[in-house]
Each structure stands twice: as structure tokens, then as C-alpha cells.
Amino acid sequence: MKSTQFSMLIPLVLAALFSFSMAALPHENFLHCLSLRSNDSSSISRVIFTRRNSSYESILEARIHNLRFNSTDTPKPLVLVTPTLISHIQASIYCSRKHGLQIRTRSGGHDYEGLSFVARVPFVVIDLINFRSVDIDVENRVAWVQAGAILGELYYRIQENSRTLAFPGGVFYTIGLGGYISGGGFGLLFRKYGTAGDNVVDVQFIDVNGRVLDRESMGEDLFWAIRGGGGGSFGIVLAWKLRLVPVPANVTVFTVSRTLEQNATALIHRWQSVAPDLPDEVYPSVQLRAINSTQDGSRTVVASFVSMFLGSIDDLLPLMEQRFPELGLTRQDCTEMSWAESILYNNGFQNQPLEILLNRTYTNPIITPYYKIKSDYVKQPVSETGLNGLFSRLTEEVASSTVIILFAYGGIMNRIPENATPFPHRAGNLYKIFYNVGWLEDGEAEAERRIEWARRTYNYMSPFVSKSPREAYINYRDLDIGSNNIGYTSYGQASVWGHKYFKDNFDRLVQVKTRIDPENFFKHEQSIPPHPGN
Ligand code: FDA
Numbered sequence: 033m034k035s036t037q038f039s040m041l042i043p044l045v046l047a048a049l050f051s052f053s054m055a056a057l058p059h060e061n062f063l064h065c066l067s068l069r070s071n072d073s074s075s076i077s078r079v080i081f082t083r084r085n086s087s088y089e090s091i092l093e094a095r096i097h098n099l100r101f102n103s104t105d106t107p108k109p110l111v112l113v114t115p116t117l118i119s120h121i122q123a124s125i126y127c128s129r130k131h132g133l134q135i136r137t138r139s140g141g142h143d144y145e146g147l148s149f150v151a152r153v154p155f156v157v158i159d160l161i162n163f164r165s166v167d168i169d170v171e172n173r174v175a176w177v178q179a180g181a182i183l184g185e186l187y188y189r190i191q192e193n194s195r196t197l198a199f200p201g202g203v204f205y206t207i208g209l210g211g212y213i214s215g216g217g218f219g220l221l222f223r224k225y226g227t228a229g230d231n232v233v234d235v236q237f238i239d240v241n242g243r244v245l246d247r248e249s250m251g252e253d254l255f256w257a258i259r260g261g262g263g264g265s266f267g268i269v270l271a272w273k274l275r276l277v278p279v280p281a282n283v284t285v286f287t288v289s290r291t292l293e294q295n296a297t298a299l300i301h302r303w304q305s306v307a308p309d310l311p312d313e314v315y316p317s318v319q320l321r322a323i324n325s326t327q328d329g330s331r332t333v334v335a336s337f338v339s340m341f342l343g344s345i346d347d348l349l350p351l352m353e354q355r356f357p358e359l360g361l362t363r364q365d366c367t368e369m370s371w372a373e374s375i376l377y378n379n380g381f382q383n384q385p386l387e388i389l390l391n392r393t394y395t396n397p398i399i400t401p402y403y404k405i406k407s408d409y410v411k412q413p414v415s416e417t418g419l420n421g422l423f424s425r426l427t428e429e430v431a432s433s434t435v436i437i438l439f440a441y442g443g444i445m446n447r448i449p450e451n452a453t454p455f456p457h458r459a460g461n462l463y464k465i466f467y468n469v470g471w472l473e474d475g476e477a478e479a480e481r482r483i484e485w486a487r488r489t490y491n492y493m494s495p496f497v498s499k500s501p502r503e504a505y506i507n508y509r510d511l512d513i514g515s516n517n518i519g520y521t522s523y524g525q526a527s528v529w530g531h532k533y534f535k536d537n538f539d540r541l542v543q544v545k546t547r548i549d550p551e552n553f554f555k556h557e558q559s560i561p562p563h564p565g566n
């Protein structure tokens with residue numbers, strides 16, 4: 033078919049696709065609006081999916097990682113948009129506002145409560161799968177990365193260009209850059225270089241009016257807010273300009289595992305004081321899970337001390353011997369490798385090709401099909417009795433697929449002010465607890481049983497962790513700590529969960545929100561509300 037004939041057909045095709053009548057449903061109005069709004073209607077029709085399209089389901093499900101949010105009862109979007117042009121996003125925002133639909137933006141789809149693709153009101157998902165370019169500038173040590181790229185794509189491209197540059201991002205490489213940095217983002221290098229949000233130097237962003245803004249045109253307040261204030265509150269991040277940081281050509285990793293019978297409780301008790309004081313170059317963590325004891329087959333807990341060190345084995349061994357001799361680290365426990373390989377190591381893919389980092393489908397033994405997450409911050413060492421209470425809960429049958437990880441704080445986190453970005457968990461923390469409550473079985477009853485364990489264990493931990501507020505990490509989204517009403521967002525309600533995630537930074541986030549999105553278009557169960565009385 034000649035191109036002129038084709039272009040004459042486009043309006044007809046669109047008219048059929050966007051079939052509009054006076055009694056049209058909201059999403060039909062939305063589709064019609066898109067067709068009118070778009071400069072290039074042929075390109076927008078290719079990135080719109082409704083239930084009538086055969087690929088709707090596969091596109092939606094491709095980035096639903098937690099099957100808790102993929103049941104027949106899970107509310108689904110009326111329309112899925114996978115924009116290829118900025119104008120597609122601008123038109124989607126305009127038409128959603130006009131026709132009363134909510135927008136959920138999805139980058140990697142890892143939100144722990146599914147807020148990037150589930151809503152209890154009529155909604156549209158903007159899925160940034162086609163916004164995923166990564167441009168590395170080795171000379172100036174920066175990268176421009178689009179929000180729909182995953183961490184693994186960024187790591188792979190950095191490694192392709194330089195073995196001695198890195199980005200302080202998370203271990204789990206299928207996380208999307210859009211949500212990850214919006215919530216602060218911590219990872220293997222955060223004791224040396226801070227959060228991912230601390231390492232953003234510029235941004236490309238679309239606001240509620242469809243304006244494309246960068247750091248200069250948005251102003252420092254909004255630039256501050258979007259680097260830790262949580263995704264889905266202020267607008268849509270299109271791309272981040274990131275500072276790349278120096279790392280040695282070889283880093284050292286090690287894992288030392290001890291069960292309760294091998295003195296794990298005393299070791300963890302000691303680790304709580306030792307780890308936060310280690311040099312910034314060490315990234316110490318402890319993974320806890322239940323296993324069958326080799327002695328009598330009863331349930332016990334194994335603690336895996338997993339660390340990465342920015343240096344050689346020869347430098348690490350005397351350091352650990354001096355600071356933490358009880359661990360008994362030996363040369364055989366340690367391996368040297370590139371920083372990018374250390375990401376694979378931490379995902380259980382030692383000696384495997386780096387191309388794994390490009391794979392958006394994640395497989396890792398600690399990631400079960402269903403999960404519920406909680407987080408805590410610890411400021412005083414937990415007593416051995418307190419730890420034993422946690423371990424006895426971990427050995428219950430209901431926690432069979434649960435992993436609890438302790439991430440040591442300290443390092444540069446003690447020296448970055450609490451208000452440098454919205455991420456407030458800085459000085460004074462010994463470590464963070466990540467409760468990853470997983471399960472394999474489908475069904476509501478099973479989910480309730482596991483989540484009840486999560487809540488019970490969280491209650492048990494309350495005397496040992498931060499108080500007033502009991503701090504939590506926004507990227508470990510947990511609706512148990514409070515949520516907004518559907519429809520009407522109250523400042524009072526939001527400040528309950530808001531102070532837990534952001535402490536005193538919450539009020540500044542509210543001010544920014546009031547300026548940038550006073551009518552609260554970008555909202556969800558834990559979005560920042562505009563100021564009351566606005
Ligand atoms: P997703 O696309 O689901 O978005 C999350 C939130 O951000 C939603 O509210 C969404 O609407 C919003 N959003 C997404 N894209 C946006 C954009 N372009 N502009 C504006 N808003 C946007 N965290 C961490 O800090 N360190 C870690 O090591 C880990 N590890 C980890 C492992 C695993 C297996 C999971 C599932 C999660 C983590 N996390 C984590 C948490 C992770 O950082 C958090 O879930 C991020 O929000 C995920 O970002 P995605 O883009 O993948 O999520």
C-alpha cells in the first residue's frame with residue numbers, strides 16, 4: 033500500500049479504535065481525546081492497549097513480579113499506554129485529567145504494594161518500557177538513563193565502558209530506575225557514596241500540565257522532592273542524569289554462614305556494633321532464614337554474613353581480623369571480581385555471563401512468587417534475648433520461605449544531613465531490617481496466614497527498633513503503616529505514614545506538592561497530599 037493511501041486510512045482506523053458515542057465510557061472518552069490530541073495519531077494508536085487487544089494481558093503481566101497483585105480480583109487498568117514519544121505522555125496526562133481517570137506510572141513494576149499498576153478507581157497505566165536508553169559518558173563520569181531502564185541495564189552499560197566506574201544502586205537488577213530513585217534507592221555502595229538519589233545531577237520530568245522540566249526549570253525544591261519523596265506523587269520522571277563513582281578494578285566479596293548451633297546469635301549481637309563502624313568501603317549485611325538442622329533435623333536459623341569490600345583480599349583480611357575476629361573470615365571465604373560481577377554474585381549468579389543483567393525476568397531463590405515486605409531501623413543493639421525471640425518466630429512453619437536481611441548503616445550515611453534529600457534515615461542508625469515474607473502457594477487464605485505472621489513479628493520487634501516515629505523505608509512500600517483514602521486525601525491521615533517514611537521532611541514534601549500539583553492529580557494510596565486548606 034502506498035504511504036498516502038495508508039495515511040488516509042489512519043483516521044478511519046483510529047475512529048474504529050476510539051469508537052466514541054454520546055454515552056461513551058470514561059476510557060472511550062479518554063481514547064477519543066488521545067486521538068484528537070496527538071500530533072501523530074498513527075504512532076499513538078500503536079502504543080495504546082485496551083482489553084480488546086490480544087497483547088493487553090501480556091504487556092500488563094510482563095511487569096507484575098509479585099503474583100499477589102495478579103489475581104482475578106485485582107483491578108486492572110482501563111487502558112495501558114506504552115509511550116514511545118514524550119507527546120504520548122503529555123496527551124495521556126491531559127486526557128486523563130479531562131476525563132477523570134487516574135494515572136499510574138510504571139517503570140520496573142517492583143512496587144511492593146503494586147501501586148504502579150493497581151488502583152481502586154478507573155485508571156490508566158503509563159508503562160515506560162520504551163523509555164529505556166542508557167548513555168554513558170566515561171570522560172565526565174555521568175550517565176543519562178531513561179526511567180524505564182532497569183538497574184541491570186545501567187550496570188551492564190557502565191561495565192562495557194569502564195571496569196572502574198559504578199553507580200550506587202541496588203543489588204536486585206530488574207528494579208526500574210523510575211521508581212527506585214524516586215524512593216531514594218540504596219545499594220551495595222551506599223556506605224561509601226550515599227543513596228542513588230544523592231547521586232542524581234539532573235533530570236527530565238513531565239509535570240501535571242505536560243511541561244517538560246529539567247533541574248534548572250523545575251527549581252531546587254522539586255528537584256529535591258523527586259529524589260526520595262516516593263514515586264507517583266509529583267509527576268513523571270523521564271530520565272535521570274547520574275553521577276558515576278570510582279571503584280577499584282577488583283572488589284572483594286565474601287559469604288560466611290553460621291547456624292544457631294554455631295554461635296550465630298552471639299555473632300549477630302556483636303555484628304550490630306561492629307558493622308556500622310567499619311570503613312565506608314565495606315558493605316556488610318546479614319541474611320537470616322530457617323533451615324533444617326544437620327544435627328537433629330529440627331528447625332534452626334542460618335545467618336549468612338554477606339559483604340562486599342572496595343579493595344583486595346589482602347587488605348580486607350587484616351581489617352576483619354582486627355575488627356571482627358569472632359567471624360573467623362578466611363582467604364577461602366573471599367573472592368575478587370569486578371564491581372559488576374559482584375552484583376551477579378549477590379544475586380547467586382557467580383561466574384555467569386554479565387548479559388544476565390540485561391534480563392528483565394528475575395530469578396533468585398529469595399524471591400518467591402508471592403511476598404509482603406516490612407522494614408525497620410535499629411538505633412541500639414538488640415539483646416541476645418530479643419534476637420532469639422525473632423529467631424524462634426523465623427523457625428515457625430509459616431515463615432518457611434521468609435528471609436530477613438540486616439543492612440548495616442554508618443559510613444557516609446552518618447555525614448549526609450537528614451534533609452539533603454527526602455530520604456531521612458541517616459546518622460544514628462546501626463542498621464535497617466528488611467522483612468521479606470514470601471510464599472509459594474496461591475490463594476487468599478495462604479496470603480492472610482503469611483501476612484498475619486509478618487504483622488505479628490513486626491509487633492514483636494517494636495521495643496527494639498526506632499520509635500516516634502517508627503521509621504520505615506518508602507521503597508519498601510507497606511500499606512499497613514497507613515494509607516490515603518480512595519478519592520479524598522487527608523493531610524492528617526497522610527502524615528501518619530508520611531512521618532514514618534520521611535520524618536520532618538514530610539512537611540517540605542507537602543509544600544512542594546502544593547506548588548506543583550495543587551489539585552492532587554498524581555495520587556495513590558501513599559502519595560504526598562497537597563497542603564490542607566489549599
Ligand atoms: P514501579 O514501576 O512499580 O514504581 C514504583 C513507584 O514509583 C510507583 O508508585 C510508581 O507509580 C512510581 N513510578 C514508577 N516510575 C515512575 C516514574 N518514571 N516517574 C514517577 N514515578 C514513577 N530498593 C532499594 O532501595 N534497594 C534495594 O536493594 C531494593 N531491592 C529490591 C528487591 C526486589 C526484589 C524488589 C521487588 C524491590 C527492591 N527494592 C529495593 C525496592 C524498589 O526500589 C522499589 O520497589 C522501587 O519503587 C521499584 O521501582 P520500579 O520502577 O521497579 O517500580
